[in-house]
Amino acid sequence: MIRVAGFLALLIALWSFSSGQQVHYDGYQVWRLTLEKPAQLEEIQSLVRDIWMVRGKTVDVCLSPEEQWALRKAGYTGEVLIKDVGALIRQQQTDFTPQDGNLFTRYLTLDEIYAAMRQLADQNPRLVQMFEIGRSIENRPIYALRLTKDPRRARVYRDRPQVVLNAMQHAREWITPPTLLYLAQRLISEYQTDMRVREYLDRLEIYLVPVVNPDGYVYTHTTQRLWRKNRRYNGRNAWGQPIYGVDLNRNWSYGWGGAGSSGNPSSDTYRGTAPFSEPETYYLSRWMLSLPLLRAHVDVHSYSQLILWPWGFTADLPPFNAVFERVGLAMQAAIFSVHGQNYAAGPIATTIYLASGGMTDWVFGVRGALSFTYELRDTGQYGFLLPPEQILPTCEEVYPAFLELFRWTLRRDWREE
Ligand SMILES: [Zn+2]
Structure with missing residues (x-):
């Protein structure tokens, strides 16, 4: 009996190996x-x-x-x-509840996220436009939503400050795309009723990129739930096994190659062979360089409940640290006001660890825009495996933090502070 069971186990192992199925x-x-x-x-x-x-x-x-x-x-x-x-x-x-038209009761697949974006754009052409920024290494489109009044009148408005919010550079951080979908949905639905929202959409251009790493995201659904990097093929290791993946948030050019990134292709923080070696970061950075009035940015991650700002590559304080601190603390208070969750705030390097080649350093260092990294729920109980019941509360609590950033973007040019 034991021998039969052992044989069956072997068969199952061989089957799952040969079919390239889920990593357990x-x-x-x-x-x-x-x-x-x-x-x-x-x-x-x-x-x-x-x-x-x-x-x-x-x-x-x-x-x-x-x-x-x-x-x-x-x-x-x-x-x-x-x-x-x-x-x-x-x-x-x-164990997920049926959707009932609510996008936030379970984690969506890539196709479902893109379909939801498409639907928002199709149903609200006077406020939303959907477009492709570029393609991933496996040739999947990376889509963005552009939210602004009359998006079809100008390719970019030269009198509307621009804000870019993006999520999912890291594939396993499933809680991140829903927060941007939720933001889009709520901005659109409250345009008529909330004076602040109306002002932001009339006077700003808000760009949302919910999935920067579509290949990695698909891979976390089909094969390996805790995958982090993109799906670049890096050759084989000493044992002849294939190695995949570049950490997209170590692949940006500002401070690339320094502490807190790895030159080892097998590492989860592998920086790649050169800055912007990956199509995902290459297209995103090129597109962001084309925005004439880029003023503010958030790169959304999980987990730890943090609001972070430059620098990541050095422990030195950034220029305008006092401004980052004011905006950061205002966002922190906004988050706390919704469900009483504490998010700590501070520069990346001194709050968590040195991390070179990150997006936030590039956006601030190269574009001079006020750039933050959020780390969403939770503080470790579930980590990347945040239960679906917490999707909606997380979306609800970061929503006013995004509004706070919009408010700040409109109020004045912070360089004059
Ligand atoms: Zn991350």
Whole structure:
């Protein structure tokens, strides 16, 4: 009987291997470790493949059974955040409520996100336009929504300051695209009734790019839920296995190649062979260079509940740090006012860690626009596997933070502060 069961298990393993099906996370756990000295981070990095979050002395890691054993052997004990990663993923894949026309009760596929964007544009031609920014490495379109009054009258308005909000550079951060879809929906539905919204759409150009990394996002649905990078083929490793993926948020040119990025193609923070080596960052940056009045930007990520600003590549404070702080704290208060969630605020390098080649540094450093990175819910209970019940509350609480940024963008040129 045992031999039969073993044979069956082998057959199943062979089948799933040959059909290239889903990567399983059975026996995986997420642990929170507390560093006693900074050098331990390097040791953890050598023992663990998938680091979810680093913040100060706190490190969250997703561990295979072997990695759990290796960490224990090296003397680490962690607080268990997720006891069974495989079970949680399966539960979230099967256990969703029907949609009922509400886009925010479960996580949408790429096609569903694009269909929702298309529908918004088709139904509201006087406020919304949809267009393609460029194509991913697997040739999927990267779409944007342009929200402004009478978008068809001018390719870009030369008297309307521009704001760009984008999400999903990192494939596993599923909570990020819905916040931009929600924003679009709500701006459109409140245009007639909310004086502020009307002013923002009349006087600003608001661009939303909900999925910067469509290949990675599809891959997290079909194959590997916790995939982070794009799907660039990087050649084979020493064992002959193929290596994929560049971390798009280490591939921007400003400060590219510095601390907090990796030159190892197998790393989750692999920066690529050159700045803008990836079509996703190349097209997005080229398009952003074409916007004459780009004033503000948010790159939306998860998780940790943070509002971050430059720099990532150095621990030095950026020019206009006081302005970043004022706007950052105003957004923080706006978020707190909705559901009482605390988001910490500060420069990237000193609030989380050094990270070079990030988008926020490029947008501020090259375009001089006020640029932020959000890290959405939660603070670690579920991490990237945020339950669908929290999609809507997360969208609701960041909505007024985006409005706060619009308000600031219109109020004055912050360089005069
Ligand atoms: Zn991210």
